[in-house]
Amino acid sequence: MNALTTHAPILIIATPLLGAFAAPLIGKLGWTVRTAFAGAIAALTGCFAGLLAATLYTGGGAPIVYVLGGRLPLPSGLAAPIRIMLEVDGLSAFMALITALVAVVAVLYSVSYWKERSGGALYDSLLFLLIAGVFGLVLTGDMFNFFVFLEITSVAACGLIGFRTWRKRSSEAAFKVMALYTLSGLFVLLAVGLLYGQYGGLNIAYLATNLGGTMVDRVALALLIAGLAMKAGAVPMHMWAPEAYGEAPAPVSMVLVANSQASLYALFRVLFTLYGQSLSAAAVGWILIVLALLTIFVGVTMALVQKDLKRLIAFGAVSQIGYMLLAVGVGFAVLATRPDFGLTAITGGIFHMINDVACIGLLFLAAGAAIRASGSRDLHSMGGLAHSLKGTTVLFAVGAFALAGVPPFNGFASKLLIYESTFQLSPVLAVIAVLASIVLLAVFVRAFQAVFLGPRLIARPEPVPWPMVASMVVLAAVVIGFGLFPGFFIDKIVTPAANALWSGQGDYIRAVMGG
Amino acid sequence: MMHIGNLPFIVAMLLVILGLYALLFKRNLIKMVIGVSLVETGVNLFLVTLGYRAEGIAPIYTHAPTAVSQVLPTPQALTLTSIVIGLATTALLLSFAVLVYRHYGTLDVTKIKELRG
Amino acid sequence: MNNQMSVIVRTITRITYGLTIVFGFYVIMHGHLTPGGGFQGGAVVASAFALLLVAFGTAGLKGKLNHHLLQTLEEVGALAFLGLAFAGIGTAFFANLLANSGAVFGGAVPAGPNAGVLNSGGTLPFMNWAVGLKVMTGIASILIAMLIGLRKEAAE
Numbered sequence: 001m002n003a004l005t006t007h008a009p010i011l012i013i014a015t016p017l018l019g020a021f022a023a024p025l026i027g028k029l030g031w032t033v034r035t036a037f038a039g040a041i042a043a044l045t046g047c048f049a050g051l052l053a054a055t056l057y058t059g060g061g062a063p064i065v066y067v068l069g070g071r072l073p074l075p076s077g078l079a080a081p082i083r084i085m086l087e088v089d090g091l092s093a094f095m096a097l098i099t100a101l102v103a104v105v106a107v108l109y110s111v112s113y114w115k116e117r118s119g120g121a122l123y124d125s126l127l128f129l130l131i132a133g134v135f136g137l138v139l140t141g142d143m144f145n146f147f148v149f150l151e152i153t154s155v156a157a158c159g160l161i162g163f164r165t166w167r168k169r170s171s172e173a174a175f176k177v178m179a180l181y182t183l184s185g186l187f188v189l190l191a192v193g194l195l196y197g198q199y200g201g202l203n204i205a206y207l208a209t210n211l212g213g214t215m216v217d218r219v220a221l222a223l224l225i226a227g228l229a230m231k232a233g234a235v236p237m238h239m240w241a242p243e244a245y246g247e248a249p250a251p252v253s254m255v256l257v258a259n260s261q262a263s264l265y266a267l268f269r270v271l272f273t274l275y276g277q278s279l280s281a282a283a284v285g286w287i288l289i290v291l292a293l294l295t296i297f298v299g300v301t302m303a304l305v306q307k308d309l310k311r312l313i314a315f316g317a318v319s320q321i322g323y324m325l326l327a328v329g330v331g332f333a334v335l336a337t338r339p340d341f342g343l344t345a346i347t348g349g350i351f352h353m354i355n356d357v358a359c360i361g362l363l364f365l366a367a368g369a370a371i372r373a374s375g376s377r378d379l380h381s382m383g384g385l386a387h388s389l390k391g392t393t394v395l396f397a398v399g400a401f402a403l404a405g406v407p408p409f410n411g412f413a414s415k416l417l418i419y420e421s422t423f424q425l426s427p428v429l430a431v432i433a434v435l436a437s438i439v440l441l442a443v444f445v446r447a448f449q450a451v452f453l454g455p456r457l458i459a460r461p462e463p464v465p466w467p468m469v470a471s472m473v474v475l476a477a478v479v480i481g482f483g484l485f486p487g488f489f490i491d492k493i494v495t496p497a498a499n500a501l502w503s504g505q506g507d508y509i510r511a512v513m514g515g
Numbered sequence: 516m517m518h519i520g521n522l523p524f525i526v527a528m529l530l531v532i533l534g535l536y537a538l539l540f541k542r543n544l545i546k547m548v549i550g551v552s553l554v555e556t557g558v559n560l561f562l563v564t565l566g567y568r569a570e571g572i573a574p575i576y577t578h579a580p581t582a583v584s585q586v587l588p589t590p591q592a593l594t595l596t597s598i599v600i601g602l603a604t605t606a607l608l609l610s611f612a613v614l615v616y617r618h619y620g621t622l623d624v625t626k627i628k629e630l631r632g
Numbered sequence: 633m634n635n636q637m638s639v640i641v642r643t644i645t646r647i648t649y650g651l652t653i654v655f656g657f658y659v660i661m662h663g664h665l666t667p668g669g670g671f672q673g674g675a676v677v678a679s680a681f682a683l684l685l686v687a688f689g690t691a692g693l694k695g696k697l698n699h700h701l702l703q704t705l706e707e708v709g710a711l712a713f714l715g716l717a718f719a720g721i722g723t724a725f726f727a728n729l730l731a732n733s734g735a736v737f738g739g740a741v742p743a744g745p746n747a748g749v750l751n752s753g754g755t756l757p758f759m760n761w762a763v764g765l766k767v768m769t770g771i772a773s774i775l776i777a778m779l780i781g782l783r784k785e786a787a788e
Binding site for chain 1: 703704708720723
Binding site: 144147148151154155158159162165168169171172174175178179182183185186189190192193196197200202 | 531535538544547548551554555558561562565587589590593596597600603604607608611612614615618619627631
């Protein structure tokens with residue numbers, strides 16, 4: 001292994017952090033330099049993430065451990081691991097790929113999204129901070145750093161949600177979201193404290209070997225599930241999500257979806273790797289399934305009644321979080337008996353993560369372009385944009401069909417896996433999931449018709465600049481590519497991730513603790 | 516020396532509950548920020564208490580006498596980090612409260628909802 | 633609008649703010665030996681700025697502290713911290729290059745009870761300074777931004 005590969009895990013986090021700290025200074029040198037710098041940081045981060053994922057997948061999926069601050073041969077042979085560690089397994093690498101995709105697309109889209117060219121350096125700074133936080137969340141192997149990165153994403157995300165200080169609702173939404181994010185972070189911290197108090201360690205692998213399923217462990221688990229589900233935007237604590245997605249600038253809404261997924265990843269990591277079979281998985285699995293069904297139901301029904309385009313998509317995003325939670329909940333519920341469909345469910349849920357971020361992201365970006373062009377967000381006053389924004393129209397349609405799970409787009413590929421596997425646990429689950437998808441299709445067909453079709457309501461919409469179109473095309477390529485060749489991608493990147501959850505607990509622990 | 520037992524844990528949880536109450540039932544944004552701060556303080560107190568050992572000494576000695584116990588350093592580091600993060604979140608929340616006040620002319624949540632229409 | 637405080641407050645502020653800043657720098661300087669460090673020291677220094685703001689109002693700061701200067705210094709602090717972390721990448725990110733190397737702050741710490749060796753800690757003291765710089769300028773600019781916002785409110 002050469003030096004770059006060895007240090008890739010930390011470089012993925014440090015590069016956007018460097019971008020975040022340097023952006024305000026670089027910003028003084030003018031728009032061109034600033035934009036070039038942002039692009040370079042995003043591209044570099046993407047390369048590191050790709051490198052890390054390639055190393056991991058070609059290495060047979062054995063977890064990669066990176067120790068900060070010094071050489072510490074692992075397994076170290078000490079009773080408890082010292083130093084802060086990053087631990088990357090199949091799932092972490094998969095999440096890092098998602099985050100890298102989102103980061104590159106968001107930076108590209110942001111180049112020409114802002115009409116005014118001042119203040120952009122601070123926006124870049126916050127965006128990179130958020131990206132660094134999400135990368136940290138998915139790569140860390142330490143419970144406390146989990147919390148720290150969770151809070152980094154909270155602060156950066158809320159800074160971005162309230163970035164347009166001149167908008168009335170932005171500040172209000174940012175306040176609400178920040179209060180809930182902080183609360184969720186403190187729940188997690190309390191749980192971390194409970195675990196530390198019992199076992200005297202913070203490393204996930206170390207904790208996983210020691211967890212005994214005591215009462216305190218259960219309280220900690222309840223707190224972790226509450227905190228992380230809140231941050232992921234699952235019902236009953238979903239009320240922040242439409243505010244956040246709706247008020248944030250379009251590229252940020254997309255990054256926020258990745259942020260929610262990172263919280264979901266954290267939840268899966270806690271359930272499968274930290275707790276694993278030390279608790280009665282079926283009960284917890286069913287709790288997740290019920291939460292998931294509620295999330296799907298609330299998301300879809302609330303999307304039906306929205307008049308604001310971005311809030312409509314936001315509720316769509318909430319419902320999709322439900323699908324991932326449903327699939328992985330099914331997987332966790334059957335963890336003890338390990339039937340085949342459990343792995344299928346997890347594969348579906350994880351595959352749906354990248355599909356969701358691609359198609360929801362595409363919808364947010366297309367909606368952002370439409371709103372920017374028309375100067376309105378109200379479905380009733382936007383009609384007829386297809387006349388002048390042909391590209392955006394097609395891209396929005398692609399995103400909408402993919403989200404609703406229409407073949408041959410990627411949403412269909414992952415939802416099919418989810419339907420199949422949940423059907424085997426209980427047909428009711430699959431029926432609800434299918435019905436929700438159909439309603440979702442209706443919702444988005446209505447939105448599409450209201451915004452793009454019909455008579456021209458806006459005389460002279462602004463044209464969409466090419467970087468925005470290019471970034472949407474990247475996402476559309478992912479949507480269509482993953483839809484046409486699902487087998488290839490499932491084989492290459494999704495299966496290692498699913499296996500990391502389904503049967504990877506032992507490997508994850510051994511990489512740090514040995515034995 | 517008086518033994519304090521589980522008292523700090525009880526106080527910590529009381530603080531958390533008080534904070535949650537303020538966050539959920541108060542209508543003034545500033546009071547909600549105070550609620551968040553209270554929850555934070557409760558959690559920090561909980562962490563520090565976790566590391567406390569009765570009559571322990573500060574954990575900074577290289578050759579500490581083995582007869583006495585040292586308080587745990589890790590929870591202190593955690594608390595410190597958490598305090599720093601708390602500063603950032605509180606500052607951000609207060610800034611948004613200022614902005615909300617500037618837009619709506621009030622800090623009352625129910626009135627803001629009415630004004631938004 | 634006269635936003636200065638009474639003569640008592642202003643006099644006490646004149647006497648104490650210098651001492652507060654010096655104490656803050658002391659806390660940063662001895663961060664690797666005594667309780668405290670970059671964040672705490674930086675917060676102490678920033679509290680001196682807060683004192684000035686409260687006693688003299690925003691007018692008292694004009695010319696002394698410039699918003700752009702503060703922001704630039706904050707970024708420099710952050711970048712210095714990250715740079716120090718990157719410096720260790722030959723071994724690992726955040727590796728302490730200078731500890732026990734004999735260079736600046738590279739002195740070895742003697743075993744057993746001692747009064748504390750200032751010339752030790754490797755990159756830690758530098759990191760304390762970087763964090764201290766970032767925190768003092770960061771908090772100062774937050775205070776100034778908030779106070780300016782509130783004063784505008786009162787004036788309207």
